Amino acid sequence: MTRPTRSQTVLAPPAKAAIFLVVTVRPSAENDIRELLGDVSGLVRAVGFRVPDADLNCVVGIGAQLWERLYGSPRPAGLHPFRALEGERHTAVSTPGDVLFHLRGTQLDVCFELAYQISRRLSGWADIVDEVHGFKFFDERDLLGFVDGTENPEGIAAVDAVTIGDEDAEFAGGSYVLVQKYLHDLDAWNTLSVEEQERAIGREKLTDIEIPDELKAPNSHVSVNTITDPDGTQLQIVRDNMPFGSVSAGEFGTYYIGYAATPDVIERMLQRMFIGEPPGNYDRILDFSTAVTGSLFYVPTAGFLDDQPPHSSGDQPDSGEPPEPDRSPNTSSDNPSDGSLAIGSLRRTGTS
Numbered sequence: 171m172t173r174p175t176r177s178q179t180v181l182a183p184p185a186k187a188a189i190f191l192v193v194t195v196r197p198s199a200e201n202d203i204r205e206l207l208g209d210v211s212g213l214v215r216a217v218g219f220r221v222p223d224a225d226l227n228c229v230v231g232i233g234a235q236l237w238e239r240l241y242g243s244p245r246p247a248g249l250h251p252f253r254a255l256e257g258e259r260h261t262a263v264s265t266p267g268d269v270l271f272h273l274r275g276t277q278l279d280v281c282f283e284l285a286y287q288i289s290r291r292l293s294g295w296a297d298i299v300d301e302v303h304g305f306k307f308f309d310e311r312d313l314l315g316f317v318d319g320t321e322n323p324e325g326i327a328a329v330d331a332v333t334i335g336d337e338d339a340e341f342a343g344g345s346y347v348l349v350q351k352y353l354h355d356l357d358a359w360n361t362l363s364v365e366e367q368e369r370a371i372g373r374e375k376l377t378d379i380e381i382p383d384e385l386k387a388p389n390s391h392v393s394v395n396t397i398t399d400p401d402g403t404q405l406q407i408v409r410d411n412m413p414f415g416s417v418s419a420g421e422f423g424t425y426y427i428g429y430a431a432t433p434d435v436i437e438r439m440l441q442r443m444f445i446g447e448p449p450g451n452y453d454r455i456l457d458f459s460t461a462v463t464g465s466l467f468y469v470p471t472a473g474f475l476d477d478q479p480p481h482s483s484g485d486q487p488d489s490g491e492p493p494e495p496d497r498s499p500n501t502s503s504d505n506p507s508d509g510s511l512a513i514g515s516l517r518r519t520g521t522s
């Protein structure tokens with residue numbers, strides 16, 4: 171079967187607002203998730219068309235185990251569950267995730283409405299295991315105070331960095347995405363002088379100018395994430411990290427999200443960050459930032475999502491009568507049956 175290769179909107183201007191939903195799909199809910207995946211583009215249109223300036227966009231990623239359940243083989247060459255990494259001081263944990271919904275826009279309200287509409291569809295057969303609302307901080311800075319995203323590739327270099335090509339022809343036009351939720355110890359970070367912080371990152375804090383190679387610390391974040399192929403060409407990924415947090419909970423975080431044409435590049439960066447090359451030269455920012463989640467997903471083309479292929483092998487046939495999934499509620503608050511956000515007069519409960 172020839173499938174259209176139009177990519178999802180992986181490449182977008184740095185988001186002003188984002189919601190990250192990581193979802194697990196219960197046993198026997200394969201048909202439900204297939205239906206939803208096919209409907210996501212319609213949901214984005216339904217919400218986004220009314221607010222064109224919001225540039226609403228939703229990228230969907232599928233985890234290795236769900237891929238197996240839904241489609242079997244062939245499978246994207248690089249797709250596997252996130253591999254945890256244990257360094258001498260820091261660990262990159264691997265946490266469950268069947269589907270990633272990466273919602274972005276210029277304003278949070280449309281992202282929230284789309285997240286809500288997706289959550290209504292998931293109700294009874296899937297669980298949102300992680301939800302993060304990211305916001306844009308001053309000057310494109312992260313909560314460590316540094317400008318984040320400067321060295322992202324642009325234009326055709328960005329397309330090449332994130333798009334699977336002929337090396338995995340069946341999945342050409344797709345991509346991979348790796349997410350990790352980091353929590354920062356801001357109190358400890360803020361005991362460092364600005365110079366020490368700049369040494370940890372590898373760029374100047376105020377000006378965002380990169381520290382020259384001969385002066386840059388080998389364990390700075392920029393040093394460990396600058397990697398090349400055997401020819402000396404720099405290997406690149408596209409990131410759209412977002413700050414998030416809660417002042418009352420003392421939670422200050424960076425939601426890391428990296429897209430690439432192969433997970434190998436991101437995994438090598440993680441290897442250098444957590445283990446170090448040579449071992450022990452781990453990323454200094456990890457002394458102030460703890461990864462509390464980690465999941466890898468394949469990002470199919472838009473055409474693949476809209477036009478779901480049949481399952482070609484494995485234990486979950488595409489047709490027949492699967493057993494009923496566990497349909498207990500997936501959130502603590504019940505969704506109103508009228509589909510409203512339960513705000514004001516839209517809510518139809520009790521005697522009103």
Ligand code: HEM
Nearest residue numbers: 312316317318319320321352392395424426436439440459
């Ligand atoms: C705590 C989480 C993280 C924070 C706060 C963070 C922050 C930053 C900052 C401030 C920069 C410098 C400006 C820029 O070029 O964007 C940067 C660069 C970069 N980061 Fe991160 N980052 C985080 C996690 C990661 C992870 C997990 C990876 C890869 C697996 C990664 C890969 C990169 C790359 C490739 C660069 C560009 C290096 C260069 O070419 O100069 N980052 N990051």
